[in-house]
Amino acid sequence: MKNSTLNRRQFLKIAAAGSVVAALPFGTIHAETSLQNVHIVIMGCGLAGLAAAHRLRRRMPNAQITIIDGKREHHYQPGFTLLATGVWHNAQKVKADNAKLIPHGVKWLPETVLEIEPDNQMIITHSGKVHYDYLIVATGLRLGYEKIDGFEITALGQKGLGSVYYSPEAATATWQAMDIFRQKGGRAVMTLAPTDMKCAGAPLKMTFMVADRIRQAGTTNNSQIDFFAPKTAIFSVKPVADKVLELWQTLEVPPQVHYHHELAAVDMDKQIAYFRLPETGGETAEQYDFLHIVPPMFAPDVIFNNNELANENGWLNVHTETLQHKKYPNIFGLGDVNGTPRGKTAATVKKSTPVVVHNLIRVINGQAPDALFDGYTSCPMLVREGEAMLVEFNGKGELTPTLPLVDPLQPSYFAWYLEDVMLKPAYMTVLRGRA
Numbered sequence: 001m002k003n004s005t006l007n008r009r010q011f012l013k014i015a016a017a018g019s020v021v022a023a024l025p026f027g028t029i030h031a032e033t034s035l036q037n038v039h040i041v042i043m044g045c046g047l048a049g050l051a052a053a054h055r056l057r058r059r060m061p062n063a064q065i066t067i068i069d070g071k072r073e074h075h076y077q078p079g080f081t082l083l084a085t086g087v088w089h090n091a092q093k094v095k096a097d098n099a100k101l102i103p104h105g106v107k108w109l110p111e112t113v114l115e116i117e118p119d120n121q122m123i124i125t126h127s128g129k130v131h132y133d134y135l136i137v138a139t140g141l142r143l144g145y146e147k148i149d150g151f152e153i154t155a156l157g158q159k160g161l162g163s164v165y166y167s168p169e170a171a172t173a174t175w176q177a178m179d180i181f182r183q184k185g186g187r188a189v190m191t192l193a194p195t196d197m198k199c200a201g202a203p204l205k206m207t208f209m210v211a212d213r214i215r216q217a218g219t220t221n222n223s224q225i226d227f228f229a230p231k232t233a234i235f236s237v238k239p240v241a242d243k244v245l246e247l248w249q250t251l252e253v254p255p256q257v258h259y260h261h262e263l264a265a266v267d268m269d270k271q272i273a274y275f276r277l278p279e280t281g282g283e284t285a286e287q288y289d290f291l292h293i294v295p296p297m298f299a300p301d302v303i304f305n306n307n308e309l310a311n312e313n314g315w316l317n318v319h320t321e322t323l324q325h326k327k328y329p330n331i332f333g334l335g336d337v338n339g340t341p342r343g344k345t346a347a348t349v350k351k352s353t354p355v356v357v358h359n360l361i362r363v364i365n366g367q368a369p370d371a372l373f374d375g376y377t378s379c380p381m382l383v384r385e386g387e388a389m390l391v392e393f394n395g396k397g398e399l400t401p402t403l404p405l406v407d408p409l410q411p412s413y414f415a416w417y418l419e420d421v422m423l424k425p426a427y428m429t430v431l432r433g434r435a
Contacts, residue, residue: 048335054433185219186289315339
């Protein structure tokens with residue numbers, strides 16, 4: 001009988017036959033090098049902004065390219081979950097110096113963008129105005145922790161509080177809180193944001209790993225896990241959501257799911273989480289020993305508050321397939337800031353960056369965009385230590401597996417190895433515009 005789950009021996013055979021990183025999806029789209037002397041501004045020096053800068057520098061050697069971003073430290077955000085669950089223990093593993101990642105010949109303005117004037121092709125920073133001919137918005141998103149009354153970022157790691165998203169230090173503190181919790185057991189309260197969010201699989205990974213850490217500590221008999229979802233699903237791709245719920249029921253401490261609950265406030269001293277009930281207008285108070293907070297997420301204010309650039313939900317108003325702005329053809333969006341149906345992950349950036357660069361060069365050359373993005377994203381879903389699922393899907397929510405012998409809905413050692421060992425080198429290849 002065919003078994004689609006890869007064990008260690010099967011995986012090592014595949015790895016020995018060739019590079020798995022090279023086998024990862026997303027082909028490169030090539031375009032003719034433009035010789036025009038234009039000014040391209042890239043807002044953001046995260047993965048999306050740096051990947052675009054490296055590709056453009058090679059394709060357009062005569063162009064003036066400027067990156068604007070005040071962040072001096074680059075974070076490998078896929079590693080935050082590994083820090084927060086105790087798989088990795090060194091926060092330096094997810095940190096890098098942005099100054100060393102920016103390509104040669106690209107100017108870096110380490111400032112915060114205060115305002116964008118798209119009609120004037122102008123960006124305003126603290127030091128003045130920057131004119132652009134073409135603009136790539138790759139700002140990432142904003143974590144809305146302030147929407148949760150009573151919560152303070154500085155409290156992470158204390159009294160059972162955790163949140164994987166904020167920073168390497170916050171992820172490390174989250175593991176400290178989880179580790180203390182699992183030694184004694186108790187009630188873990190896991191949450192989900194009511195908005196679009198980056199790495200929507202992270203709250204599910206955290207739930208799986210809380211259950212696994214409780215099992216390892218031998219405190220399952222006096223432990224409970226409750227998962228609170230704001231809508232009617234725990235994940236937007238139904239086959240994935242169904243599989244996760246199925247797997248949860250096989251755990252020694254099966255998470256109990258509560259729908260139509262939005263985290264509204266926290267009493268950090270009493271360790272009580274307050275949930276809004278949108279269906280009834282009511283509220284419920286839930287005692288916890290460990291609380292994982294997933295904040296609402298929004299486009300940065302410079303986009304969210306700009307009616308010319310944002311869609312009705314506050315995200316950058318781009319065409320779903322070409323990623324060109326719907327009103328301003330000299331503006332493209334890349335990464336988490338885009339108002340596309342799905343795909344706020346590093347995998348999305350890998351697949352969409354060649355599309356944006358190709359289409360931008362065509363526009364510079366007076367041609368219409370012709371490369372199309374299918375909304376691809378992927379999520380190595382941690383299930384337990386040593387096993388994960390390699391979930392891949394497109395913008396329509398259809399599963400799109402790309403690697404042979406890997407069933408996206410079956411836990412395998414391969415998917416774990418990919419997340420733990422191989423994903424960061426692949427990420428850095430994407431960042432340098434070579435994948």
